[in-house]
Amino acid sequence: MDMMNVKKWFPFVKALDYGHPCKLFCFHHAGGSAAIFKNWKTWERNLAVFPIELPGKSTRIKEQYMTNYHDVIPQIAEAIHQVTSQTRIYFYGHSMGAILAFKTACLLEEKYKKKVNLLIVAGRHAPQDDFPDDYQTTMDDSELIQELKRVGGTPNELLENEEVLQYILPIVKNDYRLNESFDYQDELFHGPILAHCGTNDPDALACNVKNWQVVTTNTFHLKEFSGSHFFPYENKQDYYKELEQSCQENTCHMSY
Template identity: 25%
Template sequence: MVARWFHPDMPSPEATARIFLFPYAGGSAPMYRDWLPLFPPDIAAQAVQLPGRLDRRAEPLLESLDDIVAATSEALAAELDDRPYAVFGHSMGVLVAYRVAAAMTHEFGHGPMLLASAAWAPEGFAMPTREQVEMPQDELLKWVIGLGSLPPVMYEDPEMLAVTLPPTRADLRACIDYTDDAALLDCPVVTYAAAEDPLMTPAAADSWISRTPEYLGTSVFAGGHFFIYDNVLPIVTDLTRHIRKLAQQEGGRP
């Protein structure tokens, strides 16, 4: 069976721009199922599915950020066409999207037109400690729930826990071994944050300013770290506005 890196695997040929959505630690493509139909027909949205989860559960989990970024970048390079594209991530998904964007620009010569960041920033974000990552299941689950607004279905179903906790640990291990090298992007960055996010300092989003030629600002919502679940429509609406504007600019270049 061919690995499905992107859901859906066939983007609309009618769209003039694309966006790839990266999940948080332990997350999978279905977390964006409610997002996909909200994008207008001119924007083809696809969620990223990393190895070791759901339909890719038979594949080994990747516990190195370098391995995750290398594999995802290769898959993305093979997926792209001549349409401009954006990348969006939540929490760890931003870290992966950021490093993939840098790799696509500097190694593949086909970088995104926009990086959209929710609940993560290069500075002012509290990375988990190794002690937290290796906590017993009940303690790890309590820590994740404490971040705010994680849907109950994610932690009340034992079968769901058996599916989500192993990739959560693997992803968090990849995060704690990450060393920031202040990689620069060639595209604008827009950010989304929560007023009560325990992992972000109030000024964290501003740390993107030194990483991008154009910082498009931040939108702050009520809620905790998982605020995106309650704010899908306004985030998609804002992403659509930025993508359309940037795609038009891309189309006007010689």
């Protein structure tokens, strides 16, 4: 993968960030894009934030979307491998992004012998637990709209605008197709995992999220935050500061 294609995966990253010794790679939720992490770029202090953009999303809207983990994970892993020489690597994944982050971290370990120093997963049950989404992509668009209302995070005025819906629903549905392609292959991650959950998340309460401890051979910690499924963005800069602190603590107490 040449550098021009590598940089497509990281559309909001500045040139100087590629040389930063500590990088936080961020994987978005279903229906999101790399832009959800743009505020984090303005708040970064001791890390370089690398929001990941999937083909077919936002800045890459003209590209073919990939609806299968087996296709997209190797490309993400290769792009990250290309920009992480002599780098401490941190992963953050929210909801669908938690699985993308987990799968990518495992592949980096297996194929590139590269360590992810801390995997932070938020708002998603553990990979080995089978909790199907209420919405499946075989259902009507009306069911998808109800699902978006249920989990929150999308303003009602957008969900009631037919023109907007014609644009966003196919994009969101592609993310759900990608999520449905996930199959757990008994992977184990060998670095530490930090799991976050919202106190009012209907799909990923602490009792569901705690099972991430089963998929690491290293340390595991769980922390609850006030909020819904989208608690990371509801807590804004306070949440990002918490992430930076967790990564700094990991640097000071290396266990991997």
